[in-house]
Amino acid sequence: MVTGDNDPLSDFQITEEWIYRGEGNCNVVLSLPKSRKILRIRKIDRPRTLIGWLIVWINDFLYWYCGKGIKEELRDLKFYSTVMRPLVGRRYTSEADQVFLSRKQIKIFEDSLGKYRPEFRKQKILQYSRASLFDDFAFIPKDEYEYLPFEMSQNTYAIEIKPKQGWRPLSEKHFPACLFCMHQYLKVRIH
Known part of the structure; x- marks a missing residue:
């Protein structure tokens, strides 16, 4: 499901074509080349015990039942939209939409991502119900070409600024x- 600031939740479909872009301590980032979007999925620590797995399962249920994960992601996106985006500039940032991924969708990503993720990052798993969709700035829009002080090639680079x-x-x-x-x-x- 996807939601903007005022949009109701709607279905979000995983596309067949996606590329593992990378990850940090808190998020896994996937590129969706056909839509030129980035899917950012939150991570949590991998439980080490049976009780830990039980707590994750109960927590996932509460996230779903109470909408806690959706509210937390919406809070983070609101901070991004109202504080970070105006500071950096709207030309260099994109709108962000909240995405709700089902447990089944998370499982599909986790199974597929295993071969791409560095071993030291595998101590965390993808978090159910916490994801966001952004424009992929590795693709420069055609209307921006005229402002570039260089010729366009097939290779572009995106830089993440982390204040x-x-x-x-x-x-x-x-x-x-x-x-x-x-x-x-x-x-x-x-x-």
């Missing part, structure tokens, strides 16, 4: 570094 807090407010001056730097240091120490 991080690299400064310390006065209330955090007692820390040895900014929170982002401390999180990165802790992540390196743990792994």
Whole structure:
């Protein structure tokens, strides 16, 4: 299912043609070349015990029954639309639509993605009911060609900008570094 800000939920169909674009700690990103869209699917930690799997199953049920996952994704997309997009600029960002993927659709992706995902990323699984659809900026629209200071070729590159807090407010001056730097240091120490 897909929803915009005011749109009702409607069916979302997985296309046969998709390309694994990459992933980070929180999301897997797939390209849908025919529609020139990016599908971003949230990830959660892979349960390690039977109780962990039971908790994931109950949590998935509650996400579906209460609509919690849909509400969380909508909250994130609202932040993107109202804060990040105006800061970066509408010309360089796209509208985002919320996508609801069924448990069956998630299973299809998980089964197919196994051969593409790096081993160290497989400690996380795809999260049921949390996904978003964006324009794929690896494809430059034809009406933008006239503004480019170079000739177009078949190869294009997209760059993801990930804003991080690299400064310390006065209330955090007692820390040895900014929170982002401390999180990165802790992540390196743990792994």
